[in-house]
Amino acid sequence: MTTRVALITGAAQGIGEAISLRLADDGIDVALLDIHTKEQQLAALANKIAGKGRRAFVVPADVSSEEDVKSAIEKTVENLGSLDIMVANAGILGKLGPMLEASVEDFRRVHAVNVEGVFLCYKYAAEQMIKQGRGGRIIGSFSFSMSGIALNESHFRRGICCREERHVFDITLSPSSDATYDIAQEFAPHGITVNAYAPGVILTAMTALPGDEELGGHGMTLKKVVGAPPSLAVGEPLEVAELVAYLIKPEAKFVTGQCVSINGGMFFD
Numbered sequence: 001m002t003t004r005v006a007l008i009t010g011a012a013q014g015i016g017e018a019i020s021l022r023l024a025d026d027g028i029d030v031a032l033l034d035i036h037t038k039e040q041q042l043a044a045l046a047n048k049i050a051g052k053g054r055r056a057f058v059v060p061a062d063v064s065s066e067e068d069v070k071s072a073i074e075k076t077v078e079n080l081g082s083l084d085i086m087v088a089n090a091g092i093l094g095k096l097g098p099m100l101e102a103s104v105e106d107f108r109r110v111h112a113v114n115v116e117g118v119f120l121c122y123k124y125a126a127e128q129m130i131k132q133g134r135g136g137r138i139i140g141s142f143s144f145s146m147s148g149i150a151l152n153e154s155h156f157r158r159g160i161c162c163r164e165e166r167h168v169f170d171i172t173l174s175p176s177s178d179a180t181y182d183i184a185q186e187f188a189p190h191g192i193t194v195n196a197y198a199p200g201v202i203l204t205a206m207t208a209l210p211g212d213e214e215l216g217g218h219g220m221t222l223k224k225v226v227g228a229p230p231s232l233a234v235g236e237p238l239e240v241a242e243l244v245a246y247l248i249k250p251e252a253k254f255v256t257g258q259c260v261s262i263n264g265g266m267f268f269d
């Protein structure tokens, strides 16, 4: 079988880094995308992946820029030969707090990265996969285990419609389960599956917040903000990476249109 190629966004650290390493373990060549200031981290990761005997290509880019996403996909194909798997993992945590204290600039930036960025990655990856004619895998990242059923809905649809919710409107901006389902239907005739993971609190730089120490450690502030009990389990990036490793397998072709919660039982979904 031809070696498959994955493009992972937000690859420099956290969940994206873990996914990159995990996919390399499964014999996949990887293009590592993150913002320009993370180029050194990307280079170090590329070295680790080369040490596993896989090809890694560093492609600094901003997922909120259409030009950047198009060009990152073109460069991936030029350098690694194809694009078979897109993991639209990059995301940012907006400023936590009540809406009255939020600025429109904050809102727009989170929307640009977490919603438009995912839209661009899905669209241009699918275009390339359809051109190749051998199917593919598209994976998105949801914000905080909110797949549209328990806490929010309709954050990312064809017409891009979003709404603010609770104190955490900024972290709820992400693709919804409706969109995942819809897009999966559209791409199914091309042999492309579309799924997403919806993490609970995973121990990464994103969830290390001021106030953690007082509350009892990494992840505690976020648990408080999302209304989770302090005793709720937290996860490691590798746990999410293992789920992605399954979803991208050729054998997982029957799994599509799903958002899989991986949240330590944060809520029933």
Ligand SMILES: NC(=O)c1ccc[n+]([C@@H]2O[C@H](COP(=O)([O-])OP(=O)(O)OC[C@H]3O[C@@H](n4cnc5c(N)ncnc54)[C@H](O)[C@@H]3O)[C@@H](O)[C@H]2O)c1
Residues within 6 Å of the ligand: 009, 010, 011, 012, 013, 014, 015, 016, 033, 034, 035, 038, 061, 062, 063, 064, 089, 090, 091, 092, 093, 113, 117, 141, 142, 143, 144, 145, 198, 199, 200, 201, 202, 203, 204, 205, 206, 207
């Ligand atoms: N950690 C959690 O508990 C958690 C929970 C739910 C969802 N998520 C989601 O999982 C994904 C990964 O999160 P993480 O915890 O590893 O976060 P992280 O902050 O450790 O890593 C995110 C990476 O995305 C990159 N990035 C940010 N904006 C970008 C842009 N415009 N273009 C390209 N890259 C960009 C960052 O530079 C960073 O390297 C995010 O989408 C996040 O919203 C994380």
